[in-house]
Amino acid sequence: MTPTTDVPPLQVRELTVRFAGLTALDAVSFTARPGTVHALIGPNGAGKSTCFNVLSGVYRATGGSVRFGEHELTGMPAHRIADLGVARIFQNLALPPLATVEDSLLLGRHRLTRTGFLAAGLRLPSAAREDRRHRARVREIAEFVGLAPYLDRPAGSLPYGQRKLAELARALCMEPRLLLLDEPVAGMTADERRRTSAVIAGVRDSLGISIVLVEHDMGVVMRLADAVTVLDFGRLIADGAPGDVQSDPAVVRAYLGENHGQNHGEEGTE
Ligand SMILES: Nc1ncnc2c1ncn2[C@@H]1O[C@H](COP(=O)(O)OP(=O)(O)OP(=O)(O)O)[C@@H](O)[C@H]1O
Numbered sequence: 029m030t031p032t033t034d035v036p037p038l039q040v041r042e043l044t045v046r047f048a049g050l051t052a053l054d055a056v057s058f059t060a061r062p063g064t065v066h067a068l069i070g071p072n073g074a075g076k077s078t079c080f081n082v083l084s085g086v087y088r089a090t091g092g093s094v095r096f097g098e099h100e101l102t103g104m105p106a107h108r109i110a111d112l113g114v115a116r117i118f119q120n121l122a123l124p125p126l127a128t129v130e131d132s133l134l135l136g137r138h139r140l141t142r143t144g145f146l147a148a149g150l151r152l153p154s155a156a157r158e159d160r161r162h163r164a165r166v167r168e169i170a171e172f173v174g175l176a177p178y179l180d181r182p183a184g185s186l187p188y189g190q191r192k193l194a195e196l197a198r199a200l201c202m203e204p205r206l207l208l209l210d211e212p213v214a215g216m217t218a219d220e221r222r223r224t225s226a227v228i229a230g231v232r233d234s235l236g237i238s239i240v241l242v243e244h245d246m247g248v249v250m251r252l253a254d255a256v257t258v259l260d261f262g263r264l265i266a267d268g269a270p271g272d273v274q275s276d277p278a279v280v281r282a283y284l285g286e287n288h289g290q291n292h293g294e295e296g297t298e
Contacts, residue, residue: 029172031236035062035205036097038083038238043092043102045078045262052078054262055092060206060255063236065228067249067270070259071282076242079259080208083240084116085109096206110139113205117195119214125184129175129194132183133166136201166201172234173197173227189220193227200231206238207231213248221245225252250274258282 038060045053053075060066068076081087083094085106094101101109123132140162170176173193178186183194192212199207212228213221225248231237243249249256249270256273258266260282266273273279 029168029235031234032203032205033236035236035238037062038066038206038240039093039095040079040083041093041095043079043082043094044090045075045082045087046090051262053082053089053259056257056259056262056264057092058255058257058264058267060238060240062238063232064254065232065239065241065252067241067243067253067256068259069243069246069249069256070265071285073261074259074282075262076259077210078262080116080210080240080242083109084114084208110202113203114208115199115202115204115206116208117199117210117212119210121188121191121195123183123191123194123198126182128180129170129183129186129197130163130166130179132194133170133179133198133201134162136198137162137166139202169197169200172200172230174223187220189216189224192216192220192224196224196227196231200235200237204237206240209239209241209243211243212241213243213245221248228252246274 040059041057042055043053043057044051044055056075056079068079070076078087082089082102085101085104089102092102096112096114099112167176167179170179173196175190175193175197178190183191186194196212209228213224216224228239229252232239241253253270255268256270257264258273258279265278265282266276
């Protein structure tokens with residue numbers, strides 16, 4: 029597949045979010061460079077989801093800015109952020125279970141569909157041409173993530189790991205420039221984690237799409253990420269290359285201080 033062009037940096041500056049007395053994000057700044065995997069990690073309650081919710085237009089920031097190229101995202105409604113090519117994949121499965129994988133991926137093309145419902149309903153040649161073009165692109169993306177053999181199957185009939193890949197494929201069908209992945213390997217077997225990580229690396233390396241990733245699985249983070257931002261109680265405590273961040277004393281302290289065990293016990297086992 030051809031690489032995505034015109035991928036700008038994502039610049040988060042002094043981002044602050046307060047909820048009635050609680051500061052969920054406290055002047056957090058980081059830059060996700062174009063065509064890289066940038067991981068956002070931290071113990072439970074650190075502010076990762078809050079950050080994602082601002083990046084995707086679900087929450088409004090109390091202060092600070094988020095720039096995607098020339099666009100300021102804070103205060104922009106979610107659909108306009110999506111129109112800029114920012115696609116988010118949630119942790120929970122969201123594919124319609126009875127629709128085929130192909131139809132689910134075609135839903136991802138909706139934003140790019142030019143033919144109106146009337147032309148499509150009247151089966152005009154322009155609509156048929158556009159439909160063929162979208163189906164060809166869906167097949168190409170399904171091949172890229174390894175789901176082409178399952179295009180005719182109901183999405184709900186696939187094993188968990190493949191359903192998650194179908195969600196990634198649906199997001200790719202939106203032709204994004206930035207993917208926000210919310211715990212993409214949570215709940216997966218070691219084999220599914222390995223395959224999903226390989227596809228995510230492929231999205232970066234072959235397509236040049238930027239990826240910001242929230243993930244608790246440190247094995248996956250350390251293998252995949254080009255840069256890591258660590259949050260703790262809403263504050264940035266480390267930011268840099270995975271190896272440097274991993275041995276940073278503040279990071280070690282934050283994770284040791286967490287008696288939850290989730291950040292340690294679920295590490296990749298490959
Ligand atoms: N809508 C909200 N209203 C009030 N408080 C909130 C809201 N959303 C998040 N918070 C609080 O903000 C803080 C950060 O939460 P957030 O969900 O962003 O953390 P997280 O790093 O994603 O945690 P986890 O790893 O458990 O998902 C927490 O104290 C949380 O209770």
